[in-house]
């Protein structure tokens with residue numbers, strides 16, 4: 339079955355009791371099964387909940403895994419995966435990763451004696467050189483947040499496995515529509531379900547999906563023991579959002595490419611980061627690994643200092659100034675002061691996340707309106723007028 343069909347039908351089977359096409363939302367925290375309590379499928383909602391289980395079945399299918407776990411947030415999912423590590427272990431992570439992931443690795447995990455090294459994971463020689471005998475995990479984002487760098491998942495999985503380490507891929511930005519990392523050799527796929535999976539800025543959630551049944555058991559044990567499960571109502575909303583994931587994502591990707599092409603030609607923009615541009619250093623890998631869906635996040639460097647960039651993100655109207663990505667509403671932010679403010683400045687600068695960097699999450703508004711909104715913000719900043727590109731050139735089927 340095609341991914342869009344599975345996103346509607348797997349984990350969303352009709353209710354056998356009533357025939358309801360949409361499965362009911364199970365809010366019950368506890369269950370009173372008949373018969374042997376120890377054999378019951380559900381006994382307590384931290385350990386398992388039918389609404390959450392439906393979403394987990396959908397995610398397992400979309401990521402081609404054997405099991406999935408849904409969490410109260412993306413960070414809770416990351417925290418659970420990191421609990422696989424022991425004191426003395428070492429982690430390799432990409433240089434441009436979400437600020438919260440940087441923070442948990444450098445400011446929480448380090449308290450347990452687990453060290454992290456940041457490496458440009460697209461430089462395989464640098465990865466080999468940074469691996470230590472105690473490296474147990476490589477953490478990659480596909481593509482990286484906020485610079486949209488790509489990692490060759492197949493090559494990285496090979497290196498990780500040669501060294502007896504796991505490869506975890508945060509697939510939030512690519513979604514399974516773009517990449518299914520487990521099919522390329524990754525051991526763990528992670529999602530902030532708050533983003534594209536939910537898609538409507540109205541839930542917080544996270545997920546881990548795996549192929550190995552042992553890994554699933556280990557992660558389930560940690561999740562149940564620590565308790566950061568996704569609430570049933572959020573699981574319901576997420577299942578609802580996933581049904582339109584593919585159409586939303588494809589449309590958002592089209593608009594994002596168009597916006598990236600506009601930005602490339604703007605004289606106030608120093609550089610545009612978008613894997614769909616031929617100028618992206620890993621465009622060839624992106625074509626293969628993202629299967630032509632280059633994502634709905636576009637970053638660009640303004641010819642501006644920290645304060646001017648901070649001002650710029652207040653000048654759009656349709657692009658609302660807010661962190662997060664992946665929803666139907668377009669958002670704009672300055673990573674240095676917002677999504678990546680938790681980076682130590684030296685690491686941020688080393689990673690290339692400059693003060694003038696702006697990150698856009700392109701939603702489902704009409705692309706012409708979005709371009710007009712950006713144009714207005716530029717005109718208020720620098721009195722330069724750039725002709726808006728015509729839709730036909732962006733291969734927009736309107």
Ligand SMILES: Cc1ncc(COP(=O)(O)O)c(C=O)c1O
Nearest residue numbers: 411412413436483510530532543
């Ligand atoms: C790539 C990425 N991973 C993980 C997270 C954390 O997810 P959450 O905010 O749902 O905890 C985010 C949040 O922005 C993110 O962008």
